[in-house]
Amino acid sequence: xxxxxxxxxPVHILRLSGRWDAFSAKDFEARTTLMVRNEGMRLVALDLAxxxxxxxxxxxxxxxxxxxLEPEGGKVFVASLRPIVSKVFLGSGFDSLFPAFDHVDAxxxxxxxxx
Amino acid sequence: xxxxxxxxxxxxxFSRRREAGASPVFRFASAWAGGFTARxxxxxxxxxxxxLLLLFALxxxxxxxxxxxEIDAQVRQxxxxxxxxxxxxxxxxxxxxxxxxxxxxxxxxAINGNTYYSRRMLENVIATILxxxxxxSNVVIYMRDTAGALHGMRFxxxxxxxxxxxxxxxxxxxxxxxxxxxxxxxxxVMRVNGELEVAYRYMQPLFAENGAAQRARSAxxxxxxxxxxxxxxxxGQPFGILRIDVATxxxxxxxxxxxxxxxxxxxxxxxxxxxxxxxxxxxxxEKEFARLNAAMREKDTGHIFLRWRGSPHICVFMPLLTDGAxxxxxxxxxxLFGRLYMITAAMVAAAGVLMLLALYFLRKTxxxxxxxxxxxxxxxxxxAQGDFSExxxxxxxxxxxxxxxxxxxxxxxxxxxxxxxxxxxSVETLRAALRxxxxxxxxxxxxxxxxxxxxxxxxxxxxxxxxxxxxxxxxVSVAASLFPVGTLSSAMFDCFFRSEDEISCVLASVSARGVxxxxxxxxxxxxxxxxxxxxxxPARALENAxxxxxSYSPLDKSAVSPLASVYIxxxxxxxxxxxxxxxxxxxxxxxxxxxxxxxxxxxGLPLGATSTAEYHDYELHLLPxxxxxxxxxxxxxxxxxxxxxxxxxxxxxxxxxxxxKQEELPEFIYTAAMEYAGITDPSPVPRSDxxxxxxxxxxxxxxxxxxxxxxxxxxxxxxx
Numbered sequence: 001x002x003x004x005x006x007x008x009x010p011v012h013i014l015r016l017s018g019r020w021d022a023f024s025a026k027d028f029e030a031r032t033t034l035m036v037r038n039e040g041m042r043l044v045a046l047d048l049a050x051x052x053x054x055x056x057x058x059x060x061x062x063x064x065x066x067x068x069l070e071p072e073g074g075k076v077f078v079a080s081l082r083p084i085v086s087k088v089f090l091g092s093g094f095d096s097l098f099p100a101f102d103h104v105d106a107x108x109x110x111x112x113x114x115x
Numbered sequence: 116x117x118x119x120x121x122x123x124x125x126x127x128x129f130s131r132r133r134e135a136g137a138s139p140v141f142r143f144a145s146a147w148a149g150g151f152t153a154r155x156x157x158x159x160x161x162x163x164x165x166x167l168l169l170l171f172a173l174x175x176x177x178x179x180x181x182x183x184x185e186i187d188a189q190v191r192q193x194x195x196x197x198x199x200x201x202x203x204x205x206x207x208x209x210x211x212x213x214x215x216x217x218x219x220x221x222x223x224x225a226i227n228g229n230t231y232y233s234r235r236m237l238e239n240v241i242a243t244i245l246x247x248x249x250x251x252s253n254v255v256i257y258m259r260d261t262a263g264a265l266h267g268m269r270f271x272x273x274x275x276x277x278x279x280x281x282x283x284x285x286x287x288x289x290x291x292x293x294x295x296x297x298x299x300x301x302x303x304v305m306r307v308n309g310e311l312e313v314a315y316r317y318m319q320p321l322f323a324e325n326g327a328a329q330r331a332r333s334a335x336x337x338x339x340x341x342x343x344x345x346x347x348x349x350x351g352q353p354f355g356i357l358r359i360d361v362a363t364x365x366x367x368x369x370x371x372x373x374x375x376x377x378x379x380x381x382x383x384x385x386x387x388x389x390x391x392x393x394x395x396x397x398x399x400x401e402k403e404f405a406r407l408n409a410a411m412r413e414k415d416t417g418h419i420f421l422r423w424r425g426s427p428h429i430c431v432f433m434p435l436l437t438d439g440a441x442x443x444x445x446x447x448x449x450x451l452f453g454r455l456y457m458i459t460a461a462m463v464a465a466a467g468v469l470m471l472l473a474l475y476f477l478r479k480t481x482x483x484x485x486x487x488x489x490x491x492x493x494x495x496x497x498x499a500q501g502d503f504s505e506x507x508x509x510x511x512x513x514x515x516x517x518x519x520x521x522x523x524x525x526x527x528x529x530x531x532x533x534x535x536x537x538x539x540x541s542v543e544t545l546r547a548a549l550r551x552x553x554x555x556x557x558x559x560x561x562x563x564x565x566x567x568x569x570x571x572x573x574x575x576x577x578x579x580x581x582x583x584x585x586x587x588x589x590x591v592s593v594a595a596s597l598f599p600v601g602t603l604s605s606a607m608f609d610c611f612f613r614s615e616d617e618i619s620c621v622l623a624s625v626s627a628r629g630v631x632x633x634x635x636x637x638x639x640x641x642x643x644x645x646x647x648x649x650x651x652x653p654a655r656a657l658e659n660a661x662x663x664x665x666s667y668s669p670l671d672k673s674a675v676s677p678l679a680s681v682y683i684x685x686x687x688x689x690x691x692x693x694x695x696x697x698x699x700x701x702x703x704x705x706x707x708x709x710x711x712x713x714x715x716x717x718x719g720l721p722l723g724a725t726s727t728a729e730y731h732d733y734e735l736h737l738l739p740x741x742x743x744x745x746x747x748x749x750x751x752x753x754x755x756x757x758x759x760x761x762x763x764x765x766x767x768x769x770x771x772x773x774x775x776k777q778e779e780l781p782e783f784i785y786t787a788a789m790e791y792a793g794i795t796d797p798s799p800v801p802r803s804d805x806x807x808x809x810x811x812x813x814x815x816x817x818x819x820x821x822x823x824x825x826x827x828x829x830x831x832x833x834x835x
Contacts, residue, residue: 019754019758021752022628052758052760053752053754053760055626055748055749055752056624056625056626056678056680056699056721056748057626059626059678059699059721059724060626060677060678063678063724063725084760084762087701087716088701088748090716090718091697091699091700091701091702091716091717091718092680092699092700092718092719092720092721093699093717093718093719093720093721093724093728094720095718096718096720097720097724097725
């Protein structure tokens with residue numbers, strides 16, 4: 001899975017592509033942890049338009065990011081979920097933890113309101 | 116293990132193998148490299164030294180011969196100059212004598228036309244002698260005319276001819292000199308103004324002697340008294356003497372031009388062995404002179420080494436004139452061979468220095484490179500034998516055990532080591548690293564053995580916990596299969612009688628693998644089992660289990676422990692009423708009337724995600740013969756080679772089309788999923804990291820996962 005980072009201060013936009021499985025979950029965790037600790041990342045918009053699949057490992061790494069940001073007052077919004085990913089989100093109840101948006105711009109706009 | 120014994124054995128084997136299989140070139144190279152010992156080196160150096168000395172001797176001999184040849188050639192050239200001068204001067208003598216005879220009367224002053232003509236001719240001829248030669252010549256004529264008067268004429272280069280009246284003693288001396296031998300050339304080496312010259316004197320009577328004169332000379336010879344005036348003719352009897360003196364002022368300069376010699380000496384020796392050399396000063400020199408004299412009389416040309424005036428000289432000699440005289444040149448040996456001596460001494464000294472340097476560097480090479488390399492070779496052999504124990508260096512110090520901090524020659528590691536020492540240090544470091552690796556591997560093997568044993572035990576425990584008898588009733592049949600990849604499974608099912616009339620099926624999988632997964636499953640599944648047995652509904656059981664897990668599980672509060680995705684279904688065996696709930700899990704799929712319909716998502720979070728998660732019970736009534744199929748979500752996430760997921764779009768048609776026995780359904784679906792993924796051997800793959808995919812799989816490569824499947828079929832009827 002590839003992770004591309006862009007900024008719309010104060011929001012970090014992470015564009016993910018590929019399978020968000022056990023392989024990529026560890027990379028995602030390591031990278032986002034560094035960004036939180038070193039770059040002060042607090043508001044995160046995840047653009048999942050190019051994510052083919054998310055496994056329970058991926059969900060766990062996403063939950064880790066959420067828990068990491070929670071004490072800092074940070075938030076994670078997801079956007080542009082493909083149907084199969086959306087189904088996993090709905091089935092696992094993660095839509096209740098991480099608000100989903102149709103487009104990443106909407107997620108960014110919403111996050112800016114929390115800044 | 117006896118290390119030394121192993122080394123000896125290994126070394127012998129190594130040597131045998133090397134000698135047996137090595138090429139001749141390798142054997143030669145080995146003998147060369149291995150033979151750099153004193154036994155080999157000293158003869159080699161001695162041989163090289165001998166060759167060097169031989170080359171020097173040959174070079175010295177060649178240079179010496181060349182010098183002698185050069186001297187010989189130059190003296191010969193000198194000789195040719197003198198001879199040419201001799202021939203040149205001699206050529207005019209026959210023309211001089213008749214002209215003088217014609218001037219018989221000129222001394223009386225009666226210069227008529229003929230005598231005037233003859234006088235001019237004589238002057239011209241003599242001027243030709245004086246001007247044309249390359250030497251300094253003087254021509255003197257003594258003459259007595261018919262009137263008995265004495266006349267003299269002298270010709271010298273650049274000087275007007277001078278007429279004079281000779282004194283009696285001059286004439287007497289000339290006569291005595293002329294009569295000291297036959298008419299002709301008399302040569303000598305003399306000094307003029309301190310310069311060495313070779314000079315010739317030619318004396319010849321100009322008129323035939325009368326009988327009285329001859330008689331008088333005979334009487335003089337008998338009495339030993341020379342009466343020159345009387346002998347020099349008498350009245351009416353003309354008489355004359357022609358004397359030509361030829362000197363070579365260039366002799367000294369030309370000799371000096373031969374290799375810039377200054378200390379030479381020249382001498383002439385006539386055919387009877389009389390020479391112009393000064394008499395010997397001592398007996399040794401007399402002996403040397405005798406040897407030289409004998410050599411010169413024996414052959415016309417040659418050279419001889421002798422001591423003269425206390426120093427070594429070389430005498431080069433060769434014939435000078437046609438009268439049999441020989442010219443000898445005595446040259447100090449030091450002047451001739453001085454430069455050769457100096458060059459030879461310098462070369463011998465340089466060769467000696469080079470030889471010493473060669474020996475020094477040979478020794479340095481031997482001690483600094485070859486010996487360390489041989490040690491390294493032995494160390495490499497030991498390493499190849501698996502002997503990683505520490506060795507003792509040649510200087511008696513133990514090598515470092517880990518870092519190679521001390522070089523082989525015991526120098527400070529901060530000093531820049533030479534290459535062998537650096538190599539030695541590197542090899543020592545390698546040895547230490549290998550030693551550590553060996554320990555690590557041993558520890559790893561022990562740990563692996565222990566872990567495998569423990570995992571095998573954990574696996575047996577895991578299977579014994581959940582692989583109980585699957586409940587079977589007349590109205591409910593349960594087919595459940597677990598396809599674990601490793602010893603410990605991250606997916607599990609648990610089917611049991613919740614009560615006399617209810618059968619519960621739990622299907623759980625965790626977002627981890629290996630021991631962490633097994634630990635979580637070992638907590639979750641028995642916990643749910645107990646909660647269900649306690650009478651809680653599936654949703655309440657999930658809530659309680661989640662509460663317990665989130666309250667006690669995470670060691671790191673900021674991190675998320677592995678999540679558990681769970682499906683729980685409880686079926687009443689007589690009514691077909693099914694109550695189910697899911698935690699982060701895709702709901703089961705209903706199979707009836709040739710259709711397979713997935714149940715809608717329940718929306719429950721996985722267990723362990725958050726303590727506030729809420730779960731809801733869902734209820735449905737199975738139709739007679741209806742099957743409720745549940746599987747691990749990983750089954751749905753299996754991709755084919757193009758990356759398309761197996762998913763419900765593949766699963767549902769397979770379930771709908773399945774016509775076999777209900778207990779074969781799980782394996783049928785699993786096999787179909789493996790075929791879809793292109794996995795031909797779903798055998799267990801060892802895992803190095805519990806959280807990573809099995810084996811050394813790379814991204815994009817599909818490998819088998821732990822998968823559990825359950826199929827719950829109700830055979831009851833509504834009437835019952």
